[in-house]
Amino acid sequence: MNTTDLPQFPDVKPFEIQDRQAVNRFLDRFDVESCEYSFTNLFCWQNAYPMAWTVYQDRLVILNKRNGSFLMPVGEFLPPEDLFILSAMIQNGCSTPEITSVPQRYLDEHPAVKGYYTISKQRDHADYIYSAEKLAELKGKKLHKKKNQISQFERRYPQYRVESIQGDMIRKCRDFANELFARQTKPPESLVYEHDAITNAFRCFDQLGLEGQVLLIGDRPAAFSLYSRLTPDTYDIHFEKADLLVKGAAQVINHEVAKRLKNRCTFINREQDLGVPGLRKAKLSYDPVDIRINATLHFTPADTMSERLRKPFHEGSTKPLKK
Template identity: 45%
Template sequence: MVMAEAVFQVPQKIKFPEFNPFVLKDQELIQIYIDTFKPFSCEYNFSNLYAWQDAYKLSWTLYQERLLVYDEISQCAFMPLGKDFCPEELVILSLNMKNAGLTPEFSLVASGYLKKFSEIENYFIIKEEPDYAEYIYDVDKLCELTGKKLHKKRNLISQFKRTYPDFKVHPLKGEARHKALGLAQSLMFRGKRRSHTLDQEFGAMEISFDSFDQLGLEGLAITVGNKVVAFSVFSQLNHSTYDIQFEKSDMDFKGSAQVINHETAKFLKNKCQYLNREQDLGIKGLRQAKMSYDPEKLITMYRLIFAPPN
């Protein structure tokens, strides 16, 4: 396989235990790993890695021809991206990480890996991380909005269209992109207290917007008159799925949240089968909002905590 062979033609200087920040020139190499091994988690999306690296102190290296990402804030490495390591090989990596002064734990571990290697329990404690489960939706269902569960969404969209018949849908470019960032910034100050999570998200959004085209991002904006009232930012995660990385709406325009969700699904209908709307991070309101759209499934992630036998 040509692409798989290309993975291993990498500069010799990129090697564990030296970790590197994510820069735009790394995208081609890292994208080869993503295209070859097709991770389901949005965390491996290069544009996410690039945009959120400051917030989570993310860095990367190569270890035995696998892509290894380390999250300094969460004190763990992402499960290595490449051919599966057997548990004994993960033990060796854990020991090497420990010797390098890193916490020898792994996040973003899929249930399929745990089933494939049941003996992993001999070396690691398995911890489910429900707050980091990723919400997966069928794009056709989000377009059609049929059924009782989505009845309220249809009504809100209809109400918005009746109230604002002059609304328009635009590509997120030029002035619309600038106004979208302004909307996101204004939303940060509407709550009673500033949210650290929203501050971090806005920082990641600024980084994304600064390198929007280079990162392969796409987006839509909903306008009423000259005002952007909602927008979304997305990119391809794998052959069947797009990742919705940012989505904001002005609650003063009732139904705008449902309209941007619906218009994004319609725009992506012929490009993918699923939408990954990322995690709820344990935020109650966000969890309710994501569940209200009747997800096709939740991809539950696990963490491996190194606990070798005595």
């Protein structure tokens, strides 16, 4: 892959809508499974998480400008010693250059990484993976309650319908999201950032390649879901909002999306619970087939090896790194 036309480390750039094709060249080639890498998420949430991107040794590096942490580089795995040098260079101007979203496969293939980093697991940032077919059919004892809730909704609102989000429906769903947010008297910071991200998603709906479904009662939205393809066999649910005054709306929109996606993918990624107890309970209740827990590599610059690796860069060396 030719990357000479892209920003090269140490130069970085924020995520802009025109970067989608360039970034997705990396993501599509290497089938990155974590929702953390989704261009839609990186673009829409940038006011909450000031992320930027660059290319280092032909790998895509996505980093947090606020604290210097970065996602595991996208591309052929870097050997631990080269990964450590990258951490050391980033640490020059930042305090905590941790590496997040490190897949278990990297730890298995490069056990020597334990000599360079302290390793921890990211349970709060684990991706919840579901069978699209199972969510669409709601078979099994664990999903029986969901089926009952949907049946109750259908009896209560026999006139409901589900439509694709396109054209003027984008505006209607955006207005609905604004209405739900306006009901919050003192919204926590997390909801403020989420609403900002949803606003960005609707503003650039087509440019981001988003798809969605809206649940309507009459002509009024009761819930919506926005999603896009993450890998060839997985769709990522980016945002899903429902009117809590309409009992069962959340379960219906989840079910309707799964019915529409089951013939287009094998899995549905419903993203993370962020350690929120209620959200964790809700995600577990849908019986995920996998809870994909990645690791974080914690940089320890006081280590003797770190000092040896960092010294040339502290002296201003620009010698190319060994590939």
